[in-house]
Structure formats: C-alpha cells, structure tokens
Amino acid sequence: MKEFIIDKSNKDQRFDKYIKRILKTAPDAFIYKMLRKKNIVLNGKKASGKEKLSEGDEVKIFLSDETFLKFSGPAESDKHDHLIDxxxxxxxxxxxxxxxxxxxxxxxxxxxxxxxxxxxxxxxxxxxxxxxxxxxxxxxxxxxxxxxxxxxxxxxxxxxxxxxxxxxxxxxxxxxxxxxxxxDRRVHKEYLALVHGNVDLKDDKEVIKEAYLKKDKDGNSVIISDLSETKGGKIISESDDNDIRIKTGIIPYKRYSFAGEDYTLLKVILYTGKTHQIRAFLSHLSHPIAGDVKYDKGHKEHYKNIKGYPKRQFLHAAKIRFPEDILSGREFESPLAPDLKDFLELISKR
Missing domain, CATH: 3.30.2350.10 (Pseudouridine synthase)
Structure with a gap:
C-alpha cells in the first residue's frame, strides 16, 4: 500500500488527474477500475475521480509493489535524474x-x-x-x-x-x-525594442495595430500580413491558411542617429503573445529590430562593421503588470540588459 498526503502544491485538482500523475503509464481504464474496486481511495472512502482535492486529504493506493512500479517507476526516475542532482x-x-x-x-x-x-x-x-x-x-x-x-x-x-x-x-x-x-490577456507586457528608421507617430502616443501571423514551418520563422491583404480575391480570415490575428501596441520613446542610420527606441505592448510576434511585426512595418538577423536581412553587413553593436536582437521584456486580483495589481520592471544599455550609451554620444 502507498499513502500520499495532499499538500498545497497539489490541492484544487481533480482526484483522477492526481492519480494519473502518480501512475503515469497506467491506462485510464485501469485507473477507473481501481477506483471502482476501492483499490484507490480518498480519505478512506470510495471515490469516482471527479472529486476536487483539498490540502490534507489522504490518498491510499492498494497495489502490489510490482504493479505500482510498472506504472510509476521508470517515468518518475528517468524524468528528473539529470535535473535534481x-x-x-x-x-x-x-x-x-x-x-x-x-x-x-x-x-x-x-x-x-x-x-x-x-x-x-x-x-x-x-x-x-x-x-x-x-x-x-x-x-x-x-x-x-x-x-x-x-x-x-x-x-x-x-x-x-x-x-x-x-x-x-x-x-x-x-x-x-x-x-x-x-x-485571458489580463497581464500587461511591455518590451523595449530599438528599431531601424524614424518611427513617426502623431504625438508619440500608443498606436495599436492588428495583423495576421502565419508560421513558416520550413524557415522557423513567421510571416505577417495586413488585415486588408487578399488571397484569391478574398480578405484573409483567421482560419485561412492557419493565419492568427495578432495585436501589438507601439510607442516611440527616443530617437537616435548613428553610423549613417536612424534608430527609434520603442515601447512595445504585447496584447497577443505569439512566437516572434514583435520581431516579425516590426520588420513588416519596415522597422526591423536592430541586430535581428532573422527578420532583418538587409543590415547584416551593417552589423558586422560597427564595433559595440549587440550580438543579438535589441529586444527586452522590460515591464509586467498584473490585474488587481493577482498580487494586488503589482508592477515589476527589469533593467535594460548591460549589452543593450551599453549600445544605447554608444549611439547617444554621436
């Protein structure tokens, strides 16, 4: 017999899901059969598996050691041996x-x-x-x-x-x-991105733009298209070619000129979080992120010739704010990473 006491980290989940975490390789039919036969009990009583667990609940599993090991042993040990060392x-x-x-x-x-x-x-x-x-x-x-x-x-x-x-x-x-x-998109996520070109928006207030994003499986990248673009005479829809509707806010923060190039430091608000969304979207607007060799093919040689240029895309997840029901709406900030900060200081002197 194996006995488990539910702690805080495992409360509020369905009993059957908890059992499946223990008996990882056991078929569902086997688990529900053991529940019906009271080989698996909750607080000493027969359970259906639909119960919601509370802290302090007692779980007992009446299986032979051989059967228990068969359904739980290898999956438990192999998964974390190289991690919890x-x-x-x-x-x-x-x-x-x-x-x-x-x-x-x-x-x-x-x-x-x-x-x-x-x-x-x-x-x-x-x-x-x-x-x-x-x-x-x-x-x-x-x-x-x-x-x-x-x-x-x-x-x-x-x-x-x-x-x-x-x-x-x-x-x-x-x-x-x-x-x-x-x-549910209730977490405010704000990034800092240095892009090529002068991003000129009225009063430098936030402009929210929507577009479609589609994964390019062959190139490990994504493709952005405007909402108004058409394919075969019809407007692109979310379900067409697996396009996903995205939403991004941009706010010009500061402008620079350096080594014959104009740059704009943007605050970027991520309303939808999709793979490469910010990088591909800014490139689509003809303002690729500095240092982003995947979405800015035109400046590869430019990067190589500038001493102190970042060895990566100039993109930093700078701020996050929670809704009032999580951490009382607290806001957290990350200071700009040293390599990005150094480059801003370099181009600020010119």
Missing amino acids: ETFAKKNAGLFKAGILYEDEDIIIYDKPAGILSQKAKKDDISVNELLLAYLYDKESDNKERFKMFTPSVCNRLDRNTSGIILLAKTLPGARLLSSALK
Whole structure:
C-alpha cells in the first residue's frame, strides 16, 4: 500500500488527474477500475475521480509493489535524474537566484539573461526550466519528492536572445493562476525594442495595430500580413491558411542617429503573445529590430562593421503588470540588459 498526503502544491485538482500523475503509464481504464474496486481511495472512502482535492486529504493506493512500479517507476526516475542532482543544483542555484525579481510560495518572476532558452529544444540543453529546478531542488532538498508530482516550469516564453521578464510556476496552483491570466490577456507586457528608421507617430502616443501571423514551418520563422491583404480575391480570415490575428501596441520613446542610420527606441505592448510576434511585426512595418538577423536581412553587413553593436536582437521584456486580483495589481520592471544599455550609451554620444 502507498499513502500520499495532499499538500498545497497539489490541492484544487481533480482526484483522477492526481492519480494519473502518480501512475503515469497506467491506462485510464485501469485507473477507473481501481477506483471502482476501492483499490484507490480518498480519505478512506470510495471515490469516482471527479472529486476536487483539498490540502490534507489522504490518498491510499492498494497495489502490489510490482504493479505500482510498472506504472510509476521508470517515468518518475528517468524524468528528473539529470535535473535534481545535488552537484548540478548547488552549482546553478546561485546563478538562478541572482535573477529573481519576485518569489512567493507559488510563482517566481525572473529576469532572464539573453542566450538562455526558456525551454530546452534538445535533450542536453540547459534552459530556464533546468535552472529553476536546480534552484528549487537546492532550496527544498528535503522535499524533492514533490517534483515527481508537479514539475515547476515557465508559463510564458522568450526567445533565446531576448532578455527580460519571464513568469515561472513553482506549484500547480501557481501554474493555473499564471496560465489563466496569460490566456485571458489580463497581464500587461511591455518590451523595449530599438528599431531601424524614424518611427513617426502623431504625438508619440500608443498606436495599436492588428495583423495576421502565419508560421513558416520550413524557415522557423513567421510571416505577417495586413488585415486588408487578399488571397484569391478574398480578405484573409483567421482560419485561412492557419493565419492568427495578432495585436501589438507601439510607442516611440527616443530617437537616435548613428553610423549613417536612424534608430527609434520603442515601447512595445504585447496584447497577443505569439512566437516572434514583435520581431516579425516590426520588420513588416519596415522597422526591423536592430541586430535581428532573422527578420532583418538587409543590415547584416551593417552589423558586422560597427564595433559595440549587440550580438543579438535589441529586444527586452522590460515591464509586467498584473490585474488587481493577482498580487494586488503589482508592477515589476527589469533593467535594460548591460549589452543593450551599453549600445544605447554608444549611439547617444554621436
């Protein structure tokens, strides 16, 4: 018999979903059969699986050790052995901690450096997720079993070479809170982007623009088209060719002239968060982000010839503001990353 006590990180979820986290490879039919036969009970009573768990609830699973291991053993151990390792944790916990802007029991607001993936793309990658796990494992080394029930993770993503604020969930309640707010677009997200050209808007007030975005699977990029563009004589719709409607706000903040080029520092408000949305959209407006070799093919040689030019796109997730029902509407800011700050100082002198 295996016994589990529901802690805060696992409350408020359906009982059957919790069981599926334990018996990861068990077929659904097997789990519901065990519930009906009272081989799996909640607080000593028969359960259907639809119950919502509360902190302190007692779960008992009456299975042979062989059966339990068959449905839970390999999936539990293989997934985190290379992550929750004491050497890895101690080596990287301090590195991660230095970037924490805010932390409570459920969430972390983190200042991601450029050059680090939000989530790993290959097995051996070290991403924000791995650094988060290292930090939490080092901090909660006496409670490492909880990582087998819920894996702390990023809730939104930034490109590898975009720096700034990223949201992380430590617990299942935290993941639900952040994911719901992001999905409902109730989190204000503001970026700083240095673009080529003079972006001239009336009174330099925010202008909100909408367009369509479509993924280009072959090139690992996206394509932007105006709402008024047509294909085959008809206006593009969201369902046509997998186009997704996007919404972006831009505010000119400061202008520069340097090495024969005009630049504008923009505040960019992200109303919809899609892959490469800001980068592709600004390029579509003929104001590509400085240093963005993917969406600015025309300035590749220009970048190479300027000493001190950023080795990445000049894009920084600078500010985030929550709705009143989350952290009382608090706002968090990330200072401009050093390489971007240095370049602004360089072009400000000319």
